[in-house]
Amino acid sequence: MDDFLSVSYKNSGSYKVVIKKDYSALADEIKELFPTLRRICIVTDSNVAGLLLDSVRSALCDCCEVIIDYVFEAGENNKTLSTVNGCYEKLLANDFNRRDLIVGLGGGVAGDVAAFIASTYMRGCAFVNLPTSLLAMADSSVGGKCGVDYEQYKNLIGSIYMPRLVYAATSSLDSLPDREFSSGMAEVLKAGLIKDASFYEWMINDFSSIMDKEPEVIGEMIGKAVSIKQYFVTKDPFEQNERMMLNFGHTIGHALEKYFNFKYSHGECVSLGSVAAAYISYKRQMLSDEEFYEIRDMFVPFGLPISLDPFDVDAVCSNIAHDKKNTDTGLKFILLKKIGKAVIVNDVTEEEIKEATKSLIVEWD
Numbered sequence: 001m002d003d004f005l006s007v008s009y010k011n012s013g014s015y016k017v018v019i020k021k022d023y024s025a026l027a028d029e030i031k032e033l034f035p036t037l038r039r040i041c042i043v044t045d046s047n048v049a050g051l052l053l054d055s056v057r058s059a060l061c062d063c064c065e066v067i068i069d070y071v072f073e074a075g076e077n078n079k080t081l082s083t084v085n086g087c088y089e090k091l092l093a094n095d096f097n098r099r100d101l102i103v104g105l106g107g108g109v110a111g112d113v114a115a116f117i118a119s120t121y122m123r124g125c126a127f128v129n130l131p132t133s134l135l136a137m138a139d140s141s142v143g144g145k146c147g148v149d150y151e152q153y154k155n156l157i158g159s160i161y162m163p164r165l166v167y168a169a170t171s172s173l174d175s176l177p178d179r180e181f182s183s184g185m186a187e188v189l190k191a192g193l194i195k196d197a198s199f200y201e202w203m204i205n206d207f208s209s210i211m212d213k214e215p216e217v218i219g220e221m222i223g224k225a226v227s228i229k230q231y232f233v234t235k236d237p238f239e240q241n242e243r244m245m246l247n248f249g250h251t252i253g254h255a256l257e258k259y260f261n262f263k264y265s266h267g268e269c270v271s272l273g274s275v276a277a278a279y280i281s282y283k284r285q286m287l288s289d290e291e292f293y294e295i296r297d298m299f300v301p302f303g304l305p306i307s308l309d310p311f312d313v314d315a316v317c318s319n320i321a322h323d324k325k326n327t328d329t330g331l332k333f334i335l336l337k338k339i340g341k342a343v344i345v346n347d348v349t350e351e352e353i354k355e356a357t358k359s360l361i362v363e364w365d
């Protein structure tokens with residue numbers, strides 16, 4: 001767990017992804033990057049603040065002259081422009097400028113909000129991400145996507161803004177609720193499904209060690225998931241082509257997330273969306289019966305759903321019309337040719353999407 005990964009992106013250099021047990025090396029990493037730093041603002045949510053804010057402040061106390069924090073109410077419903085505006089006001093009140101540093105501390109929501117603030121405040125200031133959830137460590141903290149939701153549309157307002165450093169302290173996972181850990185596993189499983197069949201099979205075979213959060217196993221797993229995301233980000237940093245494969249499971253997943261008003265976590269909806277995308281792949285005879293049912297059933301040991309009680313399929317599918325992956329030539333959809341091999345298609349029909357979404361409804365005898 002002492003190694004680090006380097007994520008590169010065209011025309012803009014690279015940044016480190018450091019995976020450590022705790023925050024003991026954080027100050028050294030910050031000082032190396034910002035030797036004359038004056039101010040830090042830690043952006044986090046109310047859940048994470050009570051658990052980790054004090055320890056992170058202590059770790060950073062000799063890195064700069066002033067440390068402030070901006071704590072917003074936890075939850076996807078607060079991933080809004082109003083939350084961002086509140087932070088702008090605090091930064092202005094404390095004389096922050098573009099030479100100062102924004103640190104995001106938390107899961108995917110806090111990381112998205114903090115990065116968006118950094119990307120827009122005074123046209124951009126430095127950003128460091130400290131992910132605290134499995135989902136953030138393995139996926140959302142890497143690649144630069146950031147933003148907020150708008151009305152019923154997830155991540156509609158945002159940008160691609162790369163961090164200067166991602167530092168994941170795996171000890172923060174010890175306090176993560178089981179449901180949130182499982183949520184993160186959806187993104188890790190997705191990484192294997194789209195790019196690395198051997199990694200996917202390793203997770204299936206070692207699911208007990210993973211769910212027991214054995215430190216070395218978790219560190220290895222996060223490192224591998226990040227390296228897969230690194231592959232796509234390096235090749236296509238602004239999501240013009242291949243990086244779209246990282247959206248496997250997200251088209252229908254995002255629609256379900258909004259339809260249920262975030263009753264289900266992001267990872268739970270990605271699990272359901274992945275099952276639906278695999279279903280379309282199966283119906284197109286891209287996946288065999290055995291492959292489809294393995295993909296569907298293997299989410300279950302990791303605590304993830306593969307079906308739901310009856311819901312309004314038409315209402316869910318109507319949300320997809322506003323998906324960011326919609327283009328003038330059609331909806332770009334990610335399917336599987338086989339486990340470990342994804343493909344981008346733009347001819348998935350409305351009927352196929354409705355059938356796949358309907359297939360998620362559990363049938364009661």
